[in-house]
Amino acid sequence: MIVSFTLNGRSRTVEIEPSTLVADLLRENLNLTGTHVGCDTSQCGACVVLFDGEAVKSCTLLAPILDGGTLTTIEGLSGPGGSNALHPMQEAFHQNHGLQCGFCTPGMLMTAVALATKNPTPTEAEVRRGLEGNICRCTGYQNIVASVLAGAAAMHAPGSGE
Amino acid sequence: MSNVIGIGAAPRRKEDFRFLTGRGNYVADIKRVDMTFGVFIRSQHGHAVIRGIDKVPALALPGVHAVLTGDDVAADGLGSLPCGWGIHGSDGLPMKEPPFPMLAQGKVRFVGDMVAFVIADTLELARAAAEAVVIDYEVLPSVVGVLEAVRPGAPQLFDDVPNNLCCDWELGDKVAVATAFKKAAHVARLSLVNNRLIGNPMEPRAAVAESNGGTGHYTLWTTSQFPHVVRFLMSALVLKIPEQKMRVVAPDVGGGFGVKQFHYGEEAVITWAAKRVGRPIKWVADRSEGFISDRHGRDHVTEAELALDQNGKFLALKVVTLANMGGYLSTFGPNIPTNLYGPLLSGVYTTPAIYCNVKVVFTNTVPVDAYRGAGRPEATFVVERLVDVAAKEMGIDRVELRRRNIIAKESYPYQTPVLVEYDSGDPMGCLEGALAEADVAGFAERKAASERDGKFRGLGYSTYVEACGLAPSRFAGRLGARGGLYESATVRVHPTGQVTVLIGTHNHGQGHETTFAQIVSEKLGVAFDNVDIVFGDTDRVQFGMGTYGSRSLVVGGAALSKASDKVVLKGKKIAAHLLEASEHDIQFEAGVFSVAGTDRSKTFQEIAGAAYVPHDYPLEILEPGLEEQAYYDPVNFTYPGGCHIAEVEIDPETGIVALEKYTAVDDVGTVINPMIVEGQLHGGIVQGVGQALYENAVYDDVSGQLLSGSFMDYTMPRADHLPNMTIKTHSTLCTHTPMGVKGCGEVGTIGSPAAVINSVVDALSHLGVLHVDMPATPNRIWRIIQNATMPLAAE
Numbered sequence A: 001m002i003v004s005f006t007l008n009g010r011s012r013t014v015e016i017e018p019s020t021l022v023a024d025l026l027r028e029n030l031n032l033t034g035t036h037v038g039c040d041t042s043q044c045g046a047c048v049v050l051f052d053g054e055a056v057k058s059c060t061l062l063a064p065i066l067d068g069g070t071l072t073t074i075e076g077l078s079g080p081g082g083s084n085a086l087h088p089m090q091e092a093f094h095q096n097h098g099l100q101c102g103f104c105t106p107g108m109l110m111t112a113v114a115l116a117t118k119n120p121t122p123t124e125a126e127v128r129r130g131l132e133g134n135i136c137r138c139t140g141y142q143n144i145v146a147s148v149l150a151g152a153a154a155m156h157a158p159g160s161g162e
Numbered sequence B: 001m002s003n004v005i006g007i008g009a010a011p012r013r014k015e016d017f018r019f020l021t022g023r024g025n026y027v028a029d030i031k032r033v034d035m036t037f038g039v040f041i042r043s044q045h046g047h048a049v050i051r052g053i054d055k056v057p058a059l060a061l062p063g064v065h066a067v068l069t070g071d072d073v074a075a076d077g078l079g080s081l082p083c084g085w086g087i088h089g090s091d092g093l094p095m096k097e098p099p100f101p102m103l104a105q106g107k108v109r110f111v112g113d114m115v116a117f118v119i120a121d122t123l124e125l126a127r128a129a130a131e132a133v134v135i136d137y138e139v140l141p142s143v144v145g146v147l148e149a150v151r152p153g154a155p156q157l158f159d160d161v162p163n164n165l166c167c168d169w170e171l172g173d174k175v176a177v178a179t180a181f182k183k184a185a186h187v188a189r190l191s192l193v194n195n196r197l198i199g200n201p202m203e204p205r206a207a208v209a210e211s212n213g214g215t216g217h218y219t220l221w222t223t224s225q226f227p228h229v230v231r232f233l234m235s236a237l238v239l240k241i242p243e244q245k246m247r248v249v250a251p252d253v254g255g256g257f258g259v260k261q262f263h264y265g266e267e268a269v270i271t272w273a274a275k276r277v278g279r280p281i282k283w284v285a286d287r288s289e290g291f292i293s294d295r296h297g298r299d300h301v302t303e304a305e306l307a308l309d310q311n312g313k314f315l316a317l318k319v320v321t322l323a324n325m326g327g328y329l330s331t332f333g334p335n336i337p338t339n340l341y342g343p344l345l346s347g348v349y350t351t352p353a354i355y356c357n358v359k360v361v362f363t364n365t366v367p368v369d370a371y372r373g374a375g376r377p378e379a380t381f382v383v384e385r386l387v388d389v390a391a392k393e394m395g396i397d398r399v400e401l402r403r404r405n406i407i408a409k410e411s412y413p414y415q416t417p418v419l420v421e422y423d424s425g426d427p428m429g430c431l432e433g434a435l436a437e438a439d440v441a442g443f444a445e446r447k448a449a450s451e452r453d454g455k456f457r458g459l460g461y462s463t464y465v466e467a468c469g470l471a472p473s474r475f476a477g478r479l480g481a482r483g484g485l486y487e488s489a490t491v492r493v494h495p496t497g498q499v500t501v502l503i504g505t506h507n508h509g510q511g512h513e514t515t516f517a518q519i520v521s522e523k524l525g526v527a528f529d530n531v532d533i534v535f536g537d538t539d540r541v542q543f544g545m546g547t548y549g550s551r552s553l554v555v556g557g558a559a560l561s562k563a564s565d566k567v568v569l570k571g572k573k574i575a576a577h578l579l580e581a582s583e584h585d586i587q588f589e590a591g592v593f594s595v596a597g598t599d600r601s602k603t604f605q606e607i608a609g610a611a612y613v614p615h616d617y618p619l620e621i622l623e624p625g626l627e628e629q630a631y632y633d634p635v636n637f638t639y640p641g642g643c644h645i646a647e648v649e650i651d652p653e654t655g656i657v658a659l660e661k662y663t664a665v666d667d668v669g670t671v672i673n674p675m676i677v678e679g680q681l682h683g684g685i686v687q688g689v690g691q692a693l694y695e696n697a698v699y700d701d702v703s704g705q706l707l708s709g710s711f712m713d714y715t716m717p718r719a720d721h722l723p724n725m726t727i728k729t730h731s732t733l734c735t736h737t738p739m740g741v742k743g744c745g746e747v748g749t750i751g752s753p754a755a756v757i758n759s760v761v762d763a764l765s766h767l768g769v770l771h772v773d774m775p776a777t778p779n780r781i782w783r784i785i786q787n788a789t790m791p792l793a794a795e
């Protein structure tokens, strides 16, 4: 079947099997390997992307649902193609050492951006609860939580453009 | 020169950018032209004879290239997976070492054991073909627990390993310990279980292999912590491919924690299969597949006794442990519960006599090997739990009992009765520091507040030491290592003065690209941004041993420091020539070579340029080029350690244990990058908290099935389980590593389980509880509370 949607700011039309998962579509068909797959039970959050602004687990989402929607992956979070400008949340993870091996990082960032968009001034407890669906084995979460708090503040700072 | 960022600074990490922007290059991201896909068929039985395998229906399906089994492995005359350690039993005999075939031969010994490999054009076709392979099993009884496995009449995994006993190992002075126990005023006794864990790095294991029919070369991309060791073991011992024709690449790897530091059968099978089918092959483990095939960790059953005099001085320690090896010996398997366990039983204490006996036992479970800490968390847990039990029984305050037995700072170097000599340390300083940081003085008030809410609050201490920087080859060789444990580094200075470092360790989250660049920046005076670190590719980097055992900075960093020193020496020769001075009069400081006592000088960059433009070189005494290599073999382990204090609150209604506060004051020697050290501590501590409160790998003892085989059954620590931790360092310098470093990768995981369980027991001590096994789940805690408070109602 044919599915048309906006992917990282560009409109895309792809031909897929109806049973294709969004994670596989991104990684295998579109070569966007920044979205990771860390489990097969929808538990880890490594695959989180933004679909119409909502953080969703792309390993559990069937691709036909994308039709007419807007998808943002980690590759679309920073400036447009080739730009090295980081999104404020990415910059916050960098400044606060919010990543080690980097495998959970794309999912963490997408979850964090959605969280901070909905709740511009989250508390530490709200951030910890908000990351409940994302597992990180490396960081012990402390610096991720600090990153999300800093990133949320930066996203909503005057002049941040967010 | 400007922009030097050296030792002790905390620059943000160089490696972050690619990960933040989705541009990491993990094995699962790799695509090759004409690539096929492989699926492993794994045993669904804990123990069974393979009576036959019918490949025909699978091979008849479209797009299927091959179904390979143990018979094909045998027909090609391939070797089995080697064990890197050969330990000896107390009888002087070598451990029993049955072969570990890369695909099962005649029998399967655990759920997940590999039976066949199916290769097809797409993953879907390979999965369908795997379903179509018919395997005829004769199911045998399984044994999964160590106590059951050594009992007479237990199912036997191997015909030539009676009682499933791989090795009966011992360490220490049995007679001295028996004598000391006779004199003891008190003996504290404890039976405990160290729960089986699954490392679960977030990136599942994966491999891509291809062979070039034209040149006879092979390439394997694999999620490994030590690509050179994989190449060596696989080419020399398993597949018998010329080592120079084999390239192993471990690109970005999404966490390791030990799980990826073994040579896995999948690596050998896929490389061999790529040649047989003549196409590149990709295999990526599902998480469920990882649960039943990634090597597991821990799994001990222990009886321990501590003898004390009337003042609470430790007289002797006796520890008897049964350690689960699983179905086969993995790469480091038998080393972990013996050499990395017994020698740590002295802890930070002056215990004069120690005896340790470890029975290493085969069972129908996933092979057990190193997982972050590997042997040392188990030793720390025994010692630190036993100290608390002794304190309680003797009515001595827990901190006071520790103070009476801790090795004084002045007593270093300190020779323990269990082989190792601690070079440096100040455990008392760490203890005092942690007491202040954790606000122990305010605990009584916090406990009273909890009580007013109907909750139980507890405080737990762990004063501990570990051995890391694996490892002095001479020492390891005596203990049974079949290889060396040095590390290598090459510092390649380019004509521009910019630097590429080639190092044999592997970075999979530890921040090496940053830390190592700081070392070079400081030592050579070059800008931090002008140093790149290369690792993980056997075609680019000289032989190296990889990353595990908190060795990368301690051993690899030392090699890097040594290679940098060699660059300076060579630079001095070049400078002497250019400045027409004697080499001995050349000084090097902050990136400038100068003639002592003059203003004549050359920058590092000028020297680098001259090294590659040798128009007027005295070629008989000076070679062109500026590139130096060093191998470093440590003279001793390093001994980081410290004091961790956990504070928990337990809700007796639900049994839920909430970790309220966590404080760590650690001695990790010289700190190169404090931000990275703190991050390593955070992650390490949370893995230990996971063991203490959440994680448990459970097998069904009848069927041998892994019951905790997904993230729904195996509880991983999550953000909302945890408080913010307080991490401080209280460092003494290692006396034998070049920069005084001790390593920090595992300390968190080693110190924390004991601190957490000690706090849980403390919270329940008013109920007469002396010990709680890990993990302290709500169910377990609720039952303990029910049994203690309603003895008549408890069934």
Ligand code: FES
Pocket (backbone or CB within 6 Å): A036, A037, A038, A039, A040, A041, A042, A043, A044, A045, A046, A047, A048, A057, A058, A059, A060
């Ligand atoms: S891959 Fe784990 S939740 Fe999607």
Ligand code: FES
Pocket (backbone or CB within 6 Å): A098, A099, A100, A101, A102, A103, A104, A105, A135, A136, A137, A138, A139, B202, B254, B255, B509
């Ligand atoms: S940074 Fe490695 S899993 Fe989160």
